[in-house]
Amino acid sequence: MALKADSDQSIDEKDLMNAIWDMVYQLFGEFGASQTALFLVKRDNEKGIVIVRCSHKALNMVRAAITAVTDINRKHAVIRVVAVSGTLKALRRKLFEH
Numbered sequence: 245m246a247l248k249a250d251s252d253q254s255i256d257e258k259d260l261m262n263a264i265w266d267m268v269y270q271l272f273g274e275f276g277a278s279q280t281a282l283f284l285v286k287r288d289n290e291k292g293i294v295i296v297r298c299s300h301k302a303l304n305m306v307r308a309a310i311t312a313v314t315d316i317n318r319k320h321a322v323i324r325v326v327a328v329s330g331t332l333k334a335l336r337r338k339l340f341e342h
Contacts, residue, residue, distance in 0.1 A: 245295070245296050245297075245298065245303070245306070245307075245325060245327070245328045245329075245335070246293050246294070246295050246325070246326040246327040246328075246335060246338075246339055247260070247293065247294045247295075247296060247310065247323055247324065247325060247326060248291075248292055248293050248294070248323070248324050248326050249292070249294070249316060249321050249322070249323050249324075250321065250322045250323075250324065251316065251319055251320065251321035251322070252319075252320070253319045255316050255317075255319065255321060256317075257284060257287045257294055259316050259317040260294060260316055260323070261282075261284050261296075262316075262317070263313050263315070263316040263317070263321075263323075264282065264296075264306070264309055264310060264313060264323070265277065265282065267309040267310070267312050267313050268280060268282070268305065268306065268309040270312075271305070271308060271309055271312065272305055272309070276302075276305060279299060279301065279302045279305070280298050280299055280302040280305060280306055281297070281298055281299040281302070282296060282297070282298045282302075282306060283296065283297045283298070284296055285297050285332060288339075288340075291339070293326060293339065295332070295335065295336075295339075297332065300330070303328070307325060310323045310325060311323075326339070327339060
């Protein structure tokens, strides 16, 4: 899944992932968080896109948590899902070949 954080201030990828994890825990608890297998894969600083991996079974849970995030490290921010694909190779093709 490719994500983009929109904020007036710069957002670190560690803070972005912490905000997503915190929201997953708030919405779905520890058991739900364990089902996500959420992992940061890559950050493209030029486009401001972060690629994360998650379990396909937990995709809807992760997307719900992403839309519920309203601030990242006490900075107002909105996270948008730019693209979703079944494989990282196909996702990179969608993002970087255009």
